[in-house]
Amino acid sequence: MRQEEDLLGAIELDDTAYYGINTLRAVKNFNLTGRRVNIELIKAIVQIKQAAIITNYGIDNISEDKKEVILKACQEIFTGKFDGEFILDALQGGAGTSTNMMVNEVIANRAIELLGGQKGDYSIIHPNEDVNASQSTNDVYPTAVRIAALKLLIPLSEEVAKLQEELQVKEREFANYLKLGRTQLQDAVPITLGQEFSAYAETISRDRWRLFKVAERLKQVNLGGTAVGTGLNAPRKYIFKVVKELRNITGLNLAHAENMIDNTQNLDVFVEVSGLLKALAVNLNKIANDLRLLSSGPRGGIAEIKLPKVQVGSSIMPGKVNPVIPEAINQLAFLVISNDQAITLAAQSGQLELNVMIPLLADKLLESLTVLKRGVKIFRERCIEGIEANKERCEELLEDSLGLLTALNPYLGYKLTTEIAKDVLNKGKKVRESILDRGIFSEEELNQILRPSQMTHPGIAAEKLYNTLKARK
Structure with a gap:
């Protein structure tokens, strides 16, 4: 065991732990959800630490030996080698301070170890003075949420594009399949099955465009603003160089926020992003509902299309196959829509120079991005690609x-x-x-x-x- 001390006193930690006293106190305080901080957020914070240490070295704010060993620790962490050390619950008080300090401690203790020291000997590498130099949680955490969201938004956009393209394939495939249109679940006028799928494709194309455009809104970061956006304790040279360094490390076209005070206290951009994710979820839900209706049967329903059979549907009814993929998409949509409500509440609850509810916002936003990427891929591969038209049934109902x-x-x-x-x-x-x-x-x-x-x-x-x-x- 090793002992670490802070303002509140001393506490013992396991010698094998790379996290420190701040993390352990937070673990005891915030045992809320049983889910850990999203690993994409951790990776984003590590990249910020890399940019900060390189920039601090460039302005003679840290020694070369410390820079090299901290960078090496960051690189090791980014590979996933130390994922098990990031044990903090996703929800927490303190506006993300516990998460920032957890990353600082793991980096510092690994760097200390690389230099031959004992974990917890912060006279060698200090979590605050070295790893967190020229930073505050209040500029690190919001910037990290933006980076993590952008990293997840890119593959989601790619999956949405693939879904649109597959729906367009079905539009062409079903172009000559005439069927009955329905309004208010009652018989209406004729339509082609291809025309129905053209509407789905157009709906998803709008989502694709929205996601493409909203990415630009996430690229404004407040890194360098420190506690409230004024940049106190961050050298002027650092403020203008650190975002450039972060661009190089992340590969993202990040930009320095024109008003870092605004960017520190206001989280409305995340509400905007979440709103567009909700719009995508709403559209996916509607398409899933339609597919369930159009495939209902096979004998007692509409049965104008056949969905791929992916698993047995009943423990008591032989031969039953259910539309489980659309059903799963329905539930995923409900999750994203409810996450949007949580994000809205978190964003509106900020006070004065900071919004302390950002851990909830980060958790729900990153969850929505993650599950939508997976869900859209599954929807396309396990459902849309295998849909078949029941031409005879379409003609029968129409006549x-x-x-x-x-x-x-x-x-x-x-x-x-x-x-x-x-x-x-x-x-x-x-x-x-x-x-x-x-x-x-x-x-x-x-x-x-x-x-x-x-x-x-x-x-x-x-x-x-x-x-x-x-x-x-």
């Missing part, structure tokens, strides 16, 4: 539907068309049969009007015939 009668409105007027609809419903007749029995049109004329392909485009179905009949009158 039996009152939706065909809408095309007769220009020819017969609403009143007479309604009377024909009553005949169809009350006498159990087919639409075509009921119309032909009245002798209003010849079979050839009726076929022209009720040709479904005519009714899936703008204008009056069989417009040339309509004009001919109109001229006779």
Whole structure:
């Protein structure tokens, strides 16, 4: 065991632990969720420490030997070798100070060890004075959230693009599959299955564009602003060089915030990002719902499409296969939507120069980005790619539907068309049969009007015939 001391007194730690007294106190204080700080956030903080130490060395604020050993410790941590040392709960008081100090302590103790010293001997490398030099949690933590979010946003955007492209593949594949459209879950007018999938593709394309644009909003960072954005205790040379160094390390086009005080206290950009993630979740949920409805059956439902069979559906009903992938996407959407509410509440709860609720915001934002990336990929690979059209069922439901009668409105007027609809419903007749029995049109004329392909485009179905009949009158 080793002993470390702080303002509140001494505490014993296991000799093998790379974290220190600040971390251990926080672990005891914040045993809340059972989930640790998101590892992407940890990696982002480590990259900030790398940028800070290089910059501090460049302005003669730290020695070369300390710089080299701290950088080596950071590089080792970034590989995942010390992931088990970051034991702090995701939710915590202190605006992220405990997380920042946890990273400082792990880096410092590994650097001490590399120099041949004993962990906890901070006379060699100090977590605050060396690893945290020219920094505050209040500029490190928000900057790290931005970096982590950008790192997760890039692969999510790529997955959304792939989903859009796959929906466009289905749009082309199903372009000639005529079917019944529905409004308010009731029969409406004809549409093609390809047209339905075109709407899904267009919806996801908007999400793709939104995510692409919002990334720019995350690139403004307050690193160098220290405690409240004024830059106190950070040398002027450091403030202007550290973000440039961070750009080189992260590969992200980060920019120095024009107003670091604003960037330190206000978290509305994260609300904006979360809102767009919520929009994506809403759209995924709607598509998943539609697929569940269109595939319902296989005998007692709509059954116009067939979803891939990915697992057995029931412990009691043989042969049952459920739409489990869309169901999972529904639940994922609910999670992201609820996370957005938590993010909104956290962002609005800031006071004066700092928002202490940022750990909750960080946890929920990074969770939403992570689960959406996984979910969109699963949705595409395990569901969308394998969807098949049931052409016969599409035609059967369309031919039996009152939706065909809408095309007769220009020819017969609403009143007479309604009377024909009553005949169809009350006498159990087919639409075509009921119309032909009245002798209003010849079979050839009726076929022209009720040709479904005519009714899936703008204008009056069989417009040339309509004009001919109109001229006779």
